[in-house]
Amino acid sequence: MTAAALEVRNVSWAPRKRDPLLLEDTSFTLKEGEVMGLVGPNGAGKTTLLRMIYGYNRPLSGDILLGGDSLRQMAPRAVARKVAAVLQEQPSDFALTVREVVALGRVPHRLGLSTPGKRDADVIDGALARLQLQHLTDRSLSTLSGGERQRVMVARALAQEPQLLVLDEPTNHLDIRHQLEVLQLIRDLDLTIVTSLHDLNLAADVCDRILVLKDGRPQGFGAPVDVLNDALVSDTFQVQAQREQLSLSQKPHLTFRLQ
Structure with missing residues (x-):
């Protein structure tokens, strides 16, 4: 039987053992190639969960398995070969060019002090092309707009060639066109993805x-059509939610007003 791509088993987390839990008893399983959206109001625990999935924090209880292997048992470099993350907090003062930043995604795959090889260059070129960043390769990251920096960070994550991609609000700072491009990229990637939206x-x-x-x-937890119902969304976000079925789509569409 093939192991799940990502399995989160009853995880809980707090800064210290005696502190109140910021996340508790959370479980879900994703198949290879599935995209999971993490939603909830501010302070719901979304960032806390993402930090555990990409290995920044360890669960206080429970476990997280990637392809059947526990992240607890992996060395940080091994985790970095399998999980890439694009965070909301974007560096703006890097004295590095766009290409140099994207090249950082190859670091976990190098041994010792080895220098980048042809395959590294090919992967970097592919990531730059996929995010349409070729014309910015020699620009310093600090000179880019917020949206451009976001695209660079997504390219760096793709250069990492991960099994799992974690995206924390990937459409933040992007104009409408680039929001749609990032969402299309998410749909097209042959990766298991966890993204907060x-x-x-x-x-x-x-x-x-x-x-x-x-x-x-x-x-x-489940398919959007099952989970995003009027009652659950209204209770979770403290609004009056109403779900509509658009004629050209099988996906639910929600409208909101204050209670």
Whole structure:
């Protein structure tokens, strides 16, 4: 039997053992190539969960398995070969060019003090082309707009050739065109992806599975059409939500008003 691409087993987390839990008893399983959207109000525990998935924090209890292997048992370099993350906090003062930043994605794959080879260059070129960054390769990261820096960070993550890609609000700082391009990229990538998104309709459109969090606790997990119902969304976000079925789409579309 093939192991799940990502399995999160009853994880909980707090800064210290005696502190209140910021996330508790959270579980889900993703198949290879599935995209999971993580949604919930501010303070729901989304970033806390993402940090555990990409190995920044270890669960206080429970476990996270990638391809059947526990992240707890992996060395940091081994985790970095399998999991790449694009975070909201973007560096803006790197004294590096765009190409040099994207090249950082190859570091976990090098041994010792080995220098980049032809395969590294080919992977970097492919990532730059996929995010349409070829014309910016020699620009310093500090001279780019927020949206351009976001695209560079996605390219760096792709250069890492991960099994799992973690995206924390990947459409932040992007104009409408580049939001649509990043969402199309998510759809097209042959990767297992976990992404947090504020826009529920974008999440419903791009994701195979949705995990809803509120106050550090799961409220629902499953296909968007099953999870994003009026009652659950209204209770989670403290709004009056109404789901509509658009004639040209099988995906749910939500509208909101204050209660």
